Amino acid sequence: AQSVTQLGSHVSVSEGALVLLRCNDSSSVPPYLFWYVQYPNQGLQLLLKYTTGATLVKGINGFEAEFKKSETSFHLTKPSAHMSDAAEYFCAVSARTGFQKLVFGTGTRLLVSP
């Protein structure tokens, strides 16, 4: 069964600092990979996704992620954190074959301090 691991349930950064949220997947065949963001008591919003082609993908709000097959990683980064980035972030994976469903990691809460 597919799974993704998010390292760190909480990450704290200062405003203007680099954001790095880690995600590793367990798939032997590269899956589709996603990052979603969730603001308090709201649904999930897609930040970015990797399906095919370029392994470095850019998303909304200045975020980007790179799929590294050798490391089976898909870490989320942003060069400079903003206070509005404080939220919970979920990495998710979906198989490329068969019926596809999103399998989520446990989430990482990003805290941004002034």
Place this chain on the structure above:
Amino acid sequence: SQTIHQWPATLVQPVGSPLSLECTVEGTSNPNLYWYRQAAGRGLQLLFYSVGIGQISSEVPQNLSASRPQDRQFILSSKKLLLSDSGFYLCAWGSGLALTEAFFGQGTRLTVV
């Protein structure tokens, strides 16, 4: 454009009472529909998915059931709620076999007391 509606936004129910959460999708046809639950301090767990009217697949054994009476309507139900059913429930839809993106509703915060 496609939109997904989920209601109610919040719900407080006593133990043993029934539950009905509704989700509807607009602007697309024959979507794949999903119910997820997010418990406090945990990630999102897939509860049910549906590829068509009357077709429901359950991912985990539990006190809940799902139904799809219409193409764009997905209902999550329980006959008798347990305390452990508390959580944040999210409905989502995706199109086609290749799930290259899922779209989520705003969620329902269920508290069982």
